[in-house]
Amino acid sequence: MVIVNYNVCTFLEQALHSVFRAAKDLGVEVIVVDNDSVDGSVEMVRTRFPEVTLIVNDRNFGFGRANNLAIRKAQGRYVLVLNPDTIVQEDTFDTFVRFMEKHPDAGMVGCQILNPDGTFARESRRSFPTPEIAFYQVSGLSRLFPRSRRFGRYNLTYLPKDQECEVDALSGSCMFVRHEAIYASREGGADGSSAGAGLFDEDFFMYGEDLDWCFRFRRAGWKVYYTPDTQIIHFKGESTKQGEARYIKLFYGAMSRFVEKHFQTKYSWLFSAFLHLGIWVKAAQSLFKQALHRARIPVLEFVAALLCFDAVALVRSIPSTFSFPRVFYLAVAPTYAALVVGCILLVGGFRIRNRNRQRFAWQGVGMAFLIVTTASFFVKSIAFSRVVILFGFLSVLIFLLVLRWIRRELDERMVGQRQAVLVGPGRAAERFKRMLMSHPSPPLEVVGYVELDVDPDSPRVMFSTLPKLGRVDQLRDIVRLRHIDDIVFAAGHVTNQSMFALMQELLDLPIRFKILQPRQTQVIGKGFVSEVGLVPPLLDAEAAVHLPRGKVVQLLADTAISAVAGLILVFIALPGFVMSPSGLWLRRLREVAFCLPRVIIGSCALVGFDDEAAFRPPAGWRIRRGVVPLVPVRRAVELTQDQLQGLYWRYAQSQSFGLDVRIVTSYIRSRNLTNLV
Numbered sequence: 079m080v081i082v083n084y085n086v087c088t089f090l091e092q093a094l095h096s097v098f099r100a101a102k103d104l105g106v107e108v109i110v111v112d113n114d115s116v117d118g119s120v121e122m123v124r125t126r127f128p129e130v131t132l133i134v135n136d137r138n139f140g141f142g143r144a145n146n147l148a149i150r151k152a153q154g155r156y157v158l159v160l161n162p163d164t165i166v167q168e169d170t171f172d173t174f175v176r177f178m179e180k181h182p183d184a185g186m187v188g189c190q191i192l193n194p195d196g197t198f199a200r201e202s203r204r205s206f207p208t209p210e211i212a213f214y215q216v217s218g219l220s221r222l223f224p225r226s227r228r229f230g231r232y233n234l235t236y237l238p239k240d241q242e243c244e245v246d247a248l249s250g251s252c253m254f255v256r257h258e259a260i261y262a263s264r265e266g267g268a269d270g271s272s273a274g275a276g277l278f279d280e281d282f283f284m285y286g287e288d289l290d291w292c293f294r295f296r297r298a299g300w301k302v303y304y305t306p307d308t309q310i311i312h313f314k315g316e317s318t319k320q321g322e323a324r325y326i327k328l329f330y331g332a333m334s335r336f337v338e339k340h341f342q343t344k345y346s347w348l349f350s351a352f353l354h355l356g357i358w359v360k361a362a363q364s365l366f367k368q369a370l371h372r373a374r375i376p377v378l379e380f381v382a383a384l385l386c387f388d389a390v391a392l393v394r395s396i397p398s399t400f401s402f403p404r405v406f407y408l409a410v411a412p413t414y415a416a417l418v419v420g421c422i423l424l425v426g427g428f429r430i431r432n433r434n435r436q437r438f439a440w441q442g443v444g445m446a447f448l449i450v451t452t453a454s455f456f457v458k459s460i461a462f463s464r465v466v467i468l469f470g471f472l473s474v475l476i477f478l479l480v481l482r483w484i485r486r487e488l489d490e491r492m493v494g495q496r497q498a499v500l501v502g503p504g505r506a507a508e509r510f511k512r513m514l515m516s517h518p519s520p521p522l523e524v525v526g527y528v529e530l531d532v533d534p535d536s537p538r539v540m541f542s543t544l545p546k547l548g549r550v551d552q553l554r555d556i557v558r559l560r561h562i563d564d565i566v567f568a569a570g571h572v573t574n575q576s577m578f579a580l581m582q583e584l585l586d587l588p589i590r591f592k593i594l595q596p597r598q599t600q601v602i603g604k605g606f607v608s609e610v611g612l613v614p615p616l617l618d619a620e621a622a623v624h625l626p627r628g629k630v631v632q633l634l635a636d637t638a639i640s641a642v643a644g645l646i647l648v649f650i651a652l653p654g655f656v657m658s659p660s661g662l663w664l665r666r667l668r669e670v671a672f673c674l675p676r677v678i679i680g681s682c683a684l685v686g687f688d689d690e691a692a693f694r695p696p697a698g699w700r701i702r703r704g705v706v707p708l709v710p711v712r713r714a715v716e717l718t719q720d721q722l723q724g725l726y727w728r729y730a731q732s733q734s735f736g737l738d739v740r741i742v743t744s745y746i747r748s749r750n751l752t753n754l755v
Contacts, residue, residue: 081161093162108127135147142277156255184300202304211232214230244304248292375433383418388407426628447467495520499553499557507527507544530550564591565590581619592616632683640684687703692714
């Protein structure tokens with residue numbers, strides 16, 4: 079029996095208990111493959127189940143490859159592929175063995191899978207997603223007519239759940255496989271080959287490999303069966319239950335790969351295109367549901383802003399005979415509110431870690447106010463009343479500040495003392511722990527540390543009483559599984575570039591980043607981790623290590639600069655001279671202006687690296703190929719790799735609209751760009 083585990087220690091333990099209860103007098107070999115878990119799974123198996131053969135991977139190999147490692151070691155006549163978040167009945171193994179002996183043509187058999195609430199899981203039996211079946215599934219006809227033999231074919235919902243039947247595919251959570259069928263096909267197989275179905279296709283990292291395996295079993299001449307005579311409980315996706323966008327991408331990408339592998343040549347390009355379209359429509363639906371969930375805060379603040387503008391307009395019209403026209407309430411006020419929300423979005427105020435921070439309300443409302451007051455000078459139709467604009471934006475600011483303060487207080491009370499992990503050596507974690515203990519009411523509890531790669535020959539100054547939670551590349555899983563609220567970087571032990579890269583990688587998680595300053599021995603003041611101004615020994619990492627601009631902000635900046643260059647060409651330069659320029663500065667001006675379409679579609683940035691440059695900055699720095707090269711090739715050959723890296727790093731840390739304007743201006747005037755960064 080094979081179980082692949084990834085950060086579900088508790089579920090794995092109960093699964094193993096159920097497995098050994100079901101084994102009884104059978105000779106069962108249990109192999110657990112751990113995909114680099116950080117939740118103590120390996121220690122649990124070694125301590126509580128010493129009879130289990132344990133394979134420990136140093137990184138997450140994915141479902142298929144990890145299963146293959148164990149299947150190659152398995153010696154039994156049958157192989158049970160079982161998820162760690164399952165519980166098997168006491169009669170499950172006996173039932174499977176009896177079924178296989180009764181059906182010598184069976185290469186694989188599965189059973190009833192129950193949800194945790196006891197309901198029947200439809201994935202217990204499936205059909206392959208041919209164009210016709212996929213259409214019924216995507217269009218919703220399978221849900222509207224589950225009892226129809228035509229429309230209910232994907233999950234065979236037209237069959238009673240207690241009816242034994244031959245199926246196309248089973249769920250990868252429980253697959254009882256004849257060992258012989260993996261390596262040798264039955265005589266007269268569908269493709270006439272002498273090879274077996276083979277192992278899992280390792281090109282599927284997660285999801286889809288079970289469907290592909292069943293397809294190859296049937297192609298090799300073996301039958302796949304479903305039996306209702308036994309049951310398992312499946313807790314479904316506990317290792318990926320966070321529903322992150324990357325898991326949605328993995329799932330639907332696997333479905334798309336399955337179509338390419340098995341249906342691309344069988345059906346016409348039109349049918350294949352339809353299948354791909356259906357897959358990505360379903361993916362878009364899943365992402366849209368996520369977006370709706372995340373939009374609740376912006377929608378709340380939009381409604382708050384709209385109510386403020388409407389209320390101020392109503393109050394303004396009370397003491398006078400003037401009343402605002404309906405267009406103000408239906409169009410202008412909603413536009414003001416949308417502009418406020420849009421500006422807060424641009425400054426990053428709706429990121430998970432920033433959505434309760436008040437300074438982003440200041441920035442967003444202030445930016446929106448400047449835009450409206452400036453535009454009202456040119457578009458008189460939106461300037462109904464400067465009093466309403468002034469007091470409207472003031473009331474919006476006050477309302478949003480209070481709203482964010484209330485949400486922050488509620489979150490703090492729900493969370494209680496925040497859990498922190500320190501990135502740095504054990505001695506820094508120990509120092510930080512002592513500093514927290516000296517504080518009368520520490521808002522953080524340091525639960526352990528994650529150490530960056532260190533020289534194995536470097537001396538260990540002090541043994542830490544805090545646990546080392548894992549490696550730095552496991553930080554995402556550590557945060558998710560241990561419910562970490564804050565990541566604290568130990569300055570002096572972690573470089574700014576390392577902080578920058580880790581912050582970029584974990585931006586989508588609801589955590590805060592702090593920097594522990596060196597050479598501090600005690601905590602000073604009760605404003606320890608105040609949102610408005612952090613005092614020693616902690617600093618806000620996002621303020622100290624500047625993250626690059628968001629894609630939208632960069633796009634707006636590049637578009638504005640290119641558009642201005644285009645206006646200069648139109649209003650200053652002569653059209654004939656522009657089309658056949660004789661000056662280098664004019665050719666470069668035209669180059670900057672004419673790059674606007676490529677900038678808008680995202681194929682390049684205005685300022686970035688040259689395609690022929692010897693050094694390319696890491697993707698996390700968000701420096702793309704640029705029309706204006708930050709370091710021209712002729713200049714790059716004179717610099718070392720360290721110097722080039724330093725130049726790009728300084729630009730990544732200093733990105734701003736003003737800096738880009740100076741770089742583009744110097745490029746047009748043929749000045750040295752590297753002196754600017």
